[in-house]
Amino acid sequence: MAACGRRCQPAREACAMSKLLLRIGLWGVQERSPRRVRQILLVNLAALGAAVVTVSYQLFYLAYGLAPFAQVVVLNGCCLAAYLLCLWLNRRGRYQLARDGLVATTSVHLYLVDLLAGIEVHLFYFTLLFMLPLLYHRQGARRLAVLGAVVLLLFVLAHFGRTPAMLPEPILRVMYVANAAGAMGMIGVIAYLFNAEIIRMENTLARNNRSLRRQSLTDELTGLMNRRSLMQFLKREWSRMQREQGSLSILMCDIDDFKSYNDHYGHPAGDQVLRRIALPLATAAQRPTDMVARYGGEEFTIVLSNTPASEALHLARRLLAEVRALQIAHAHSRAAAVVTMSVGMASTTVQAPGGFQELLQQADQALYEAKKAGRNRVAVHRRGAAEEHLSVV
Ligand SMILES: Nc1nc2c(ncn2[C@@H]2O[C@H](COP(=O)(O)OP(=O)(O)OP(=O)(O)O)[C@@H](O)[C@H]2O)c(=O)[nH]1
Numbered sequence: 523m524a525a526c527g528r529r530c531q532p533a534r535e536a537c538a539m540s541k542l543l544l545r546i547g548l549w550g551v552q553e554r555s556p557r558r559v560r561q562i563l564l565v566n567l568a569a570l571g572a573a574v575v576t577v578s579y580q581l582f583y584l585a586y587g588l589a590p591f592a593q594v595v596v597l598n599g600c601c602l603a604a605y606l607l608c609l610w611l612n613r614r615g616r617y618q619l620a621r622d623g624l625v626a627t628t629s630v631h632l633y634l635v636d637l638l639a640g641i642e643v644h645l646f647y648f649t650l651l652f653m654l655p656l657l658y659h660r661q662g663a664r665r666l667a668v669l670g671a672v673v674l675l676l677f678v679l680a681h682f683g684r685t686p687a688m689l690p691e692p693i694l695r696v697m698y699v700a701n702a703a704g705a706m707g708m709i710g711v712i713a714y715l716f717n718a719e720i721i722r723m724e725n726t727l728a729r730n731n732r733s734l735r736r737q738s739l740t741d742e743l744t745g746l747m748n749r750r751s752l753m754q755f756l757k758r759e760w761s762r763m764q765r766e767q768g769s770l771s772i773l774m775c776d777i778d779d780f781k782s783y784n785d786h787y788g789h790p791a792g793d794q795v796l797r798r799i800a801l802p803l804a805t806a807a808q809r810p811t812d813m814v815a816r817y818g819g820e821e822f823t824i825v826l827s828n829t830p831a832s833e834a835l836h837l838a839r840r841l842l843a844e845v846r847a848l849q850i851a852h853a854h855s856r857a858a859a860v861v862t863m864s865v866g867m868a869s870t871t872v873q874a875p876g877g878f879q880e881l882l883q884q885a886d887q888a889l890y891e892a893k894k895a896g897r898n899r900v901a902v903h904r905r906g907a908a909e910e911h912l913s914v915v
Contacts, residue, residue, distance in 0.1 A: 644680035744800035752815035771834035
């Protein structure tokens with residue numbers, strides 16, 4: 523129930539008020555469970571509200587003359603102590619007792635005040651009824667219905683069973699309006715706070731969902747897209763290519779002799795290499811329709827939409843040069859004295875049969891050829907008129 527979200531901006535004052543109420547209602551509360559915090563807040567605010575109303579009445583009796591209201595004044599004093607006790611119980615961690623004590627005290631208090639002085643404070647039963655589902659949300663519908671029925675019964679009994687009012691008509695009218703306004707106001711405040719809480723929860727949920735989705739599509743080590751998002755992207759681009767009669771190229775990149783790099787320099791150093799190599803790859807494919815993903819292990823995949831084979835090959839060569847230019851020493855590589863990579867490339871147009879899985883497979887075959895031919899080079903899967911063949915360039 524802490525801070526207001528961005529939605530509070532247009533209603534800054536209202537937000538400040540809810541913050542103040544939250545601060546008052548949760549003063550000294552150490553609890554973390556949101557449900558428990560809501561209950562404590564509600565009990566504290568209701569106990570404080572009841573205490574304020576009771577004190578107002580005590581002041582009124584004091585000004586008007588205590589004698590005719592002696593019984594009510596004593597009753598008010600006892601109930602005031604009980605409301606304060608509820609606040610104290612919450613601070614001591616006796617949450618259930620505080621809640622039950624508040625509901626019991628309020629029920630009896632309202633009933634007896636009406637019975638003894640006929641002041642129509644039973645209007646506050648509306649507030650109590652509104653609060654019950656929020657206070658006893660775990661109790662089940664049946665128990666809640668029973669509690670609600672008891673409160674309603676008390677309301678009816680108080681309404682028809684109260685003594686004739688001891689106050690003259692104009693004062694009584696004003697009190698009636700004040701009680702009605704007080705009961706409605708308290709319902710409004712509670713509804714406002716809970717609505718603010720629902721909005722805050724919704725925002726948190728949406729934020730968490732976005733973050734989870736990002737995590738499920740991203741490779742943690744390199745920050746590139748992962749294999750799952752690669753597949754989703756390829757599926758989408760494949761359909762787009764077919765719709766728009768375009769072309770698609772795939773580069774499958776694999777670091778050379780990475781096992782021996784790990785063996786000699788250690789796994790953390792290997793991780794660092796993966797991160798460093800991810801950078802030129804990510805910056806190389808920058809069109810919105812391009813994608814770079816970590817396919818798995820030390821293998822990266824680049825998808826280039828609407829890119830003919832000649833352009834894709836140019837990019838592949840540039841990438842090989844950029845990785846070499848990183849100058850990461852690799853004394854145990856069979857390809858060079860620095861870390862290098864091999865690239866397998868496959869391109870297709872809409873006229874070509876097969877799906878994107880086939881294209882991936884072709885790029886993989888080309889990568890195998892590049893490795894076989896000595897690493898640190900590009901191999902292209904070419905589709906001839908009569909047959910397919912691979913060429914290392
Ligand atoms: N540091 C690190 N190593 C990884 C990671 N994922 C895979 N590897 C390592 O990458 C190595 C890949 O080895 P191989 O598939 O034998 O290939 P290679 O040694 O690179 O040889 P060629 O591909 O034939 O050049 C394995 O030793 C894996 O443990 C990772 O996230 N971090």
